Amino acid sequence: MPSKPIPGSTGEVLTCLPSPYTPHAATGLLYLPRFIAKCKYAQKHGALPASYAKNYKRGLDRFISIHLGVDPVDVETIVHESTNDAEIDRRLLELFPDDVRATKWNRNLIQKGMTPAGREFLLEALTAMGCADRADQIISVPDLIDFDEGRIN
Secondary structure (H helix, E strand, O other), rough: OOOOOOOEEEOOOOOOOOOOOEEEEOOOOEOOHHHHHHHHHHHHHHHOOOHHHHHOOHHHHHHHHHHOOOOOHHHHHHHHHOHHHHHHHHHHHHHHOOOOOHHHHHHHHHHOOOOOHHHHHHHHHHHHHOOOOHHHOOHHHHHHHHOOOOOOO
């Protein structure tokens, strides 16, 4: 039977965040709904749990921001200042370039972790989770996120 993460091995797990594979309705960008949800969570709760705070506005949050040519703080500000999802989308579309190059970003995102260094990172993370046996199935960073949050059994 395939292993499952050791409870607490990655810190607190937020199953309320969307999968990194969820596309943003207004742009088609994968991962963007997750970044928005993290901004909302941080606003509502005052902060993200330490296990998420370490990569908040860094890691994939920063990578998607770099792809779009924006500062992740500007995305956070829009989310925090907006009163509903429609306003968030409208303001983000004003901030983002006209061509968000969704296909390029989406391809790059789903391949994060597939380089030799990325495979080493994934194996280290899976080993720490007690799941080194899953290295052939958890092949990308988005997979690792989904695995940790229980969306991959």
